[in-house]
Amino acid sequence: MKIAISYPPIVNQDGQKAMVSQNRNVQFFKKPTYLLPVIHGQAATWLRDLGFDIYWDDGNSQLKNFDQWYRDLLKESPNIIVFESTTPVMKFYWQLINRLKSDLSGCLIIMTGYHSMRKPEETLFNSKTDIVLRSNHIDFALRKLIPYIDEHSDWRSNCPIEGLMIRRDENDFFDTGNFKQIEPLDLSPDIDRDLVQWRNYAYENGNFMQTPGIYSTSVIRDCMFGKCTFCRYNGPDLTFSMRSVKKSLDEYQKLIEDYGAREIFDDSGVWYRGEEARDFAKGIIDRGLHKKDCYFGFNTRFGYFDEDTMALLSKANFRFVLIGLEAADEETLNRLNKGYGPGDVENNLQLFTKYGFFPHLTIMVGYYWQSREQLKNTVKTIQNLMFKGLARTLQVTLCTPLDFTPYHQECIENKVLLTEDYDDFDMSKLIVKTPVPHDEYYAAIRSMYDIAFHPKFLFKQIIFLARLKKKDWQFLFIYGFRAIRRVRQHIFNLTKHQNCETKVNPL
Amino acid sequence: MFYKVLNIRSLSPSTYILRLERKKINFKPGQCFNIGLKASGINREYSIYSGINEPYLEFLIKEVQRGSVSSALRKANPGEEVDLHGPYGSFVVSPDEAKHNLFTFIATGTGIAPFHSFIRTYPNIDYRIINGIRTAKEQYDYGHYNSSRLTTCISRDDYWNGFKGRVTDYLKTINIDSTHIYFLCGNQNMIQESYELLRVKGVSGNQIFTEAFF
Numbered sequence: 182m183k184i185a186i187s188y189p190p191i192v193n194q195d196g197q198k199a200m201v202s203q204n205r206n207v208q209f210f211k212k213p214t215y216l217l218p219v220i221h222g223q224a225a226t227w228l229r230d231l232g233f234d235i236y237w238d239d240g241n242s243q244l245k246n247f248d249q250w251y252r253d254l255l256k257e258s259p260n261i262i263v264f265e266s267t268t269p270v271m272k273f274y275w276q277l278i279n280r281l282k283s284d285l286s287g288c289l290i291i292m293t294g295y296h297s298m299r300k301p302e303e304t305l306f307n308s309k310t311d312i313v314l315r316s317n318h319i320d321f322a323l324r325k326l327i328p329y330i331d332e333h334s335d336w337r338s339n340c341p342i343e344g345l346m347i348r349r350d351e352n353d354f355f356d357t358g359n360f361k362q363i364e365p366l367d368l369s370p371d372i373d374r375d376l377v378q379w380r381n382y383a384y385e386n387g388n389f390m391q392t393p394g395i396y397s398t399s400v401i402r403d404c405m406f407g408k409c410t411f412c413r414y415n416g417p418d419l420t421f422s423m424r425s426v427k428k429s430l431d432e433y434q435k436l437i438e439d440y441g442a443r444e445i446f447d448d449s450g451v452w453y454r455g456e457e458a459r460d461f462a463k464g465i466i467d468r469g470l471h472k473k474d475c476y477f478g479f480n481t482r483f484g485y486f487d488e489d490t491m492a493l494l495s496k497a498n499f500r501f502v503l504i505g506l507e508a509a510d511e512e513t514l515n516r517l518n519k520g521y522g523p524g525d526v527e528n529n530l531q532l533f534t535k536y537g538f539f540p541h542l543t544i545m546v547g548y549y550w551q552s553r554e555q556l557k558n559t560v561k562t563i564q565n566l567m568f569k570g571l572a573r574t575l576q577v578t579l580c581t582p583l584d585f586t587p588y589h590q591e592c593i594e595n596k597v598l599l600t601e602d603y604d605d606f607d608m609s610k611l612i613v614k615t616p617v618p619h620d621e622y623y624a625a626i627r628s629m630y631d632i633a634f635h636p637k638f639l640f641k642q643i644i645f646l647a648r649l650k651k652k653d654w655q656f657l658f659i660y661g662f663r664a665i666r667r668v669r670q671h672i673f674n675l676t677k678h679q680n681c682e683t684k685v686n687p688l
Numbered sequence: 689m690f691y692k693v694l695n696i697r698s699l700s701p702s703t704y705i706l707r708l709e710r711k712k713i714n715f716k717p718g719q720c721f722n723i724g725l726k727a728s729g730i731n732r733e734y735s736i737y738s739g740i741n742e743p744y745l746e747f748l749i750k751e752v753q754r755g756s757v758s759s760a761l762r763k764a765n766p767g768e769e770v771d772l773h774g775p776y777g778s779f780v781v782s783p784d785e786a787k788h789n790l791f792t793f794i795a796t797g798t799g800i801a802p803f804h805s806f807i808r809t810y811p812n813i814d815y816r817i818i819n820g821i822r823t824a825k826e827q828y829d830y831g832h833y834n835s836s837r838l839t840t841c842i843s844r845d846d847y848w849n850g851f852k853g854r855v856t857d858y859l860k861t862i863n864i865d866s867t868h869i870y871f872l873c874g875n876q877n878m879i880q881e882s883y884e885l886l887r888v889k890g891v892s893g894n895q896i897f898t899e900a901f902f
Contacts, residue, residue: 343893361893363883405902406722406733408776420898422876455755455902484724484731487756520722520773521731522689528729 182331185259186225187238188218190247191273193607198241199270206413206583207267208608213385215242217396218265219449221293222372223320228327229376242381255284261327263319266294266304268583269607275308282309289330293319295413295584301346305354316344316360318402320369366422371398371432374440386446387576390476390501390539394444395436400429401450406482408518411507411545411580411588414450421450426457430464437473444476446501452479458490462497471498478502483529484521495536502533506542509562510555513548517588523562530571539573542566544629545580547622549597549613556617560625567632570641574633577626581608690726690769694744696762699828703798704762705737708745708772715740717781717809718802718871718899721774723747725760731771732757735779735801735873735899739808745772748801748828779873779899786810792868794855794882796820799874799901804832806871816868820855820878824848856881864889869897876900 191199197209201216218239229235236257240250254262262281266274278290289311297304301313316322325342333339337349344360374395383393402422404414436442453461465471477494478501486494508514509523533540544563546556566572582589582598583606592598597614599605605612611619632638697705706723715721717740724731732755738746751758764770779802781791786806793803793815800819807813816837821827822844830838841858842848851858855878870886872879879898886896 359893361883361896361898363880363898365877365880406776421900421902423902455752459754484722484729487730490756515773518776520733520776521724522771522773524727525724525729525731525771528727532729 182261182327183234183236183257183259184225184228184327185236185238185254185257185262186218186221187236187254187262187264188240188242189250189264189273189277190240190245191270192247199607200241202578202608206581206608207269208578213241214387215239215382215385216448217242217372217377217379217382219372219396219399220317220319220402221263221265222377223369223398224263224323225376226370226373227320227324229373230370231324231328233327233331235376237377239378239381243378244381254281258285259288261289261291261330263291263293263323265319266292266297268296268603269605271296271304271307271603275304275310278308278310291323291326293317293322299416299585301356302354305346305348306352309348311348313346314344314360315346318360321364322360324369361420363420366399366402366424367428369399371435374436379440388446388448388478388501388503388541389444390478391443391474393440393442394446395440395442397429397436397445397447397449398424398432399449400424400447400479401452404451404482405454406451406520408520409505409507410516410518410591411582411586412505413584413586415586423453423457426453426460426464430461430468433465433477434468434470437470437475442475444478444501446478448480450480451485452481454481454485455490458486459493462490462493462499465497466493471496476500480504482520483525486529486532488532491532491536491538495538500537500539501541502538503541503543504529506544506563508545508548508551508555509559513551513555516548516550526562527566527571530566534571540571542572542575544575544577546577546625547579547581547611547613547615547619549592549595549615551615551617551622553617553621556621556625560628563629564632568635568637568641570645573642573645575629577629578608579611579622579626581606581612689772691745691772693764693766693768693770695766696764699748700825703748703750703826703828706734706747706749706761706764707738708747708770710742710744713745713775715745715775717805718779719775719777720779720802721745721747721772721776723761724757724771725764726769726771728757728760728771730756731773733776735798735901736775736805737801739805742808748798748804750798777899779871779897781806781810781813781871783810785869786813789814790865790868791815792865792870793817794820794859794870794872794874794878796855796874796878797826797901799878799899800828802873802899803871804829807833818855818858820858820874854878856885859885859889864891866890866892866895869895871897871899873899874901876902 193209197211199207200210200214202208225235236259291312292304292310293314297313298315304310304313314322322344330336337347343358345357347355349355405421407415433445436445477499480503530540582592592613600612691708694707720733720735722731722733734747737748749758751762818839820841824845841851841855843854872882879900
């Protein structure tokens with residue numbers, strides 16, 4: 182049985198491709214960012230280990246256009262195709278699936294992803310999809326499901342595996358109950374790097390300071406906190422889990438020694454903290470991996486690390502730290518359930534920079550309650566942090582309610598959504614009613630990105646660079662060049678709707 | 689937001705109850721809060737221990753060796769302020785659910801905290817608790833539970849007359865009522881094993897709710 186894990190190239194009217202971006206949402210970019218879909222990579226490896234034939238089919242990272250991607254897929258003629266959904270590309274997928282079902286009769290389509298897992302019937306009604314996974318643990322779910330389908334011709338009526346919505350016929354769907362991930366994450370295998378063609382993801386990724394960079398197999402699945410309302414790692418259907426430190430260390434060692442990784446980033450959730458973080462750092466040092474010219478990075482939250490842990494991580498060669506700041510005012514942080522106050526931010530950043538980390542801040546604007554004062558406060562705080570050298574890079578996006586997160590539900594309940602057209606959820610424009618004109622949020626984004634070109638910030642960066650070892654300069658220039666290219670792209674994407682407020686499809 | 693420490697009640701060398709002023713904060717029994725020392729920039733999540741009708745907030749906290757928050761909080765003096773954010777989470781029982789369902793609460797260690805909150809909030813709730821602890825000294829506030837509804841599994845105490853072993857060992861020996869709603873709270877391994885045992889014994893995944901402590 183042949184299984185395709187497929188990511189079609191999706192191109193919008195501006196010629197931009199859909200790519201995974203901040204908060205693992207899809208945004209359209211012209212310049213490439215290729216992020217390895219880690220959980221799908223684990224699923225592919227696991228299924229291959231079980232004896233299935235795997236066609237790893239990421240049209241984006243394999244630099245295919247849509248027609249070439251489609252032709253190649255038909256040629257491969259898989260028995261099952263697995264897709265990953267998220268709100269802004271749902272309509273595209275529904276059409277694509279119907280076309281595929283007509284060109285590849287007999288091929289089963291399985292839809293995964295955060296959007297469809299929360300609205301499985303919608304995808305079954307709107308397309309000829311056969312199965313929707315109601316879990317983000319794609320690897321665990323497919324490991325059970327695919328062999329079951331292979332061995333049972335009556336799987337549509339009798340499948341006992343939880344967490345699925347199965348099509349029985351046109352309007353008859355079989356719900357197998359809620360999925361709950363309770364098996365240890367250690368059971369899921371290390372990603373087979375050759376199977377997923379790792380080099381396609383090793384260079385064009387803003388989270389890599391050095392290349393080749395590699396995303397680790399899930400160190401974490403979801404978020405230990407898991408309460409932020411806008412975030413997809415939030416919901417009773419999600420269960421936080423983490424790999425054992427030893428298993429993660431073994432993989433990091435393999436990636437450095439066998440694949441020559443110069444940067445390993447964990448993008449599978451919010452990384453270890455406390456004892457596990459310290460044990461991991463000690464493990465890196467004990468194995469001598471901190472002397473292999475490889476940097477390590479992760480996603481974290483403010484409030485997770487004390488000074489001793491940061492010092493240890495720094496010694497172990499951790500550098501790139503991605504942290505969501507979201508907003509600078511207490512009310513917004515509270516409404517988003519961030520779990521900390523504005524005062525915690527600077528404390529944490531001071532420690533991170535003291536130990537040589539590169540904090541990359543992710544900020545959002547355009548919450549449906551965000552006032553002019555709150556917006557100004559965010560811009561001012563970000564400027565202050567950047568000018569002080571407490572953060573090295575930043576990324577600003579429009580807060581777009583997605584995938585039926587609590588924030589999305591809240592927007593629906595409060596009737597602040599300006600559109601129901603999923604195409605409008607691509608994070609390129611504000612789609613909620615706000616207390617001040619949308620243009621002010623776009624202007625705020627521009628102000629924040631402009632910090633990167635401000636003499637005060639550049640001076641601070643030069644002072645910072647002067648403290649680094651000579652060998653660090655070369656990649657920092659490369660990184661700086663890529664960062665500026667990305668900043669220009671983000672400004673274009675996020676401000677192209679300035680003065681076009683009415684372009685959102687009204688309800 | 690800052691809240692004053694009212695007192696710290698030591699339960700054992702490793703465990704204590706932190707009592708904070710309540711102000712006007714509302715929460716649902718079982719929810720969690722983020723707590724840290726003022727201006728430290730570090731916090732951790734703790735499940736509420738007290739009931740919704742009590743005029744204070746209480747948290748059952750195990751002091752983690754080399755932990756940066758649990759040790760510092762234990763040293764806080766009455767009147768000192770701590771940083772508290774929340775409440776958060778959906779590991780809760782609503783008043784309506786408490787009235788109409790039968791519950792089994794399965795805990796290890798300080799994982800009993802949210803169940804204590806349920807019981808303090810809903811005195812008439814129909815429940816059973818299976819509590820896994822290491823030694824008999826960890827039977828904290830047992831007077832607050834109906835002893836006929838409480839089973840204690842002790843894994844490291846030779847003199848214990850009750851069930852000797854882990855919660856999961858106990859679950860293997862008993863009949864499981866598949867009509868109950870099961871709440872599991874504590875360490876991840878216990879949750880993983882208990883979940884599997886319950887599923888094998890016929891409890892639907894829709895009736896099992898989990899909250900892992902890390």
